[in-house]
Amino acid sequence: MDPKETTLLCLGDFPMPFISAKSSPVIPLDGSVKIQCQAIREAYLTQLMILKNSTYREIDRKLKFWNKTDPEFIINHMDTNKAGRYRCQYRIGQYMFRYSDTLELVVTDSINQDYTMQNLIRMAVAGLVLVALLAILVENWHSHKALNKEASADVAEPSWSQQMCQPGLTFARTPSVCK
Structure with missing residues (x-):
C-alpha cells in the first residue's frame, strides 16, 4: 500500500x-x-x-x-x-x-376586531326578550284582574242584604231606597 x-x-x-x-x-x-x-x-x-x-x-x-x-x-x-x-x-x-x-x-393577531356591531345586536335581542317578558307579565296581570271581576260578580250576595234592599213599604209607610 x-x-x-x-x-x-x-x-x-x-x-x-x-x-x-x-x-x-x-x-x-x-x-x-x-x-x-x-x-x-x-x-x-x-x-x-x-x-x-x-x-x-x-x-x-x-x-x-x-x-x-x-x-x-x-x-x-x-x-x-x-x-x-x-x-x-x-x-x-x-x-x-x-x-x-x-x-x-x-x-x-393583527385583526383587532371591533365588537360594536355584535354588541348592538346582542343588546337589541336582549331588549326584545325584555319587551316580550313585559308583554307576558301585563297580559297575565290583565287576565288575573278580569278573572277577579268575574269571580266577584259570580259570588252570591248574602240573603240579609237582599232582604234589606227589597223595594216596598216600611212600617211608616214610606218607600225604602236600595243601593
Missing part, C-alpha cells in the same frame, strides 16, 4: 451566516414572511432551521445557483406553530458550518 500525502489547508474560520426577516420579525396571523440568509460565495447549500423541543429541525434548504449568496426562504400561513427561533447554516463541501444568530419570529 502506497503512502499518500494528505494536505490540510486551513484558511481560517468561515464567516458566520447572517439571518434577517425582509419586512419584520412580527408577522400577522396567517401572514407570510420572507427570511434572507446571507452565506459566503463558496457555500453551495443553505439551510433554514427552527428550534423545537430544544433541537433545531430543518425547515427548508436552498441550493446555490448563479452565484446567489443570499437565498430567501418564504414561510406562508404563519401561526403559533411556525413562530419561534430560526437559524441559518451553510455548507461548503461535505461540512456544515456555524449557525447564524437567532431570529425570533413572533405571530400577532
Whole structure:
C-alpha cells in the first residue's frame, strides 16, 4: 500500500451566516414572511432551521445557483406553530458550518376586531326578550284582574242584604231606597 500525502489547508474560520426577516420579525396571523440568509460565495447549500423541543429541525434548504449568496426562504400561513427561533447554516463541501444568530419570529393577531356591531345586536335581542317578558307579565296581570271581576260578580250576595234592599213599604209607610 502506497503512502499518500494528505494536505490540510486551513484558511481560517468561515464567516458566520447572517439571518434577517425582509419586512419584520412580527408577522400577522396567517401572514407570510420572507427570511434572507446571507452565506459566503463558496457555500453551495443553505439551510433554514427552527428550534423545537430544544433541537433545531430543518425547515427548508436552498441550493446555490448563479452565484446567489443570499437565498430567501418564504414561510406562508404563519401561526403559533411556525413562530419561534430560526437559524441559518451553510455548507461548503461535505461540512456544515456555524449557525447564524437567532431570529425570533413572533405571530400577532393583527385583526383587532371591533365588537360594536355584535354588541348592538346582542343588546337589541336582549331588549326584545325584555319587551316580550313585559308583554307576558301585563297580559297575565290583565287576565288575573278580569278573572277577579268575574269571580266577584259570580259570588252570591248574602240573603240579609237582599232582604234589606227589597223595594216596598216600611212600617211608616214610606218607600225604602236600595243601593
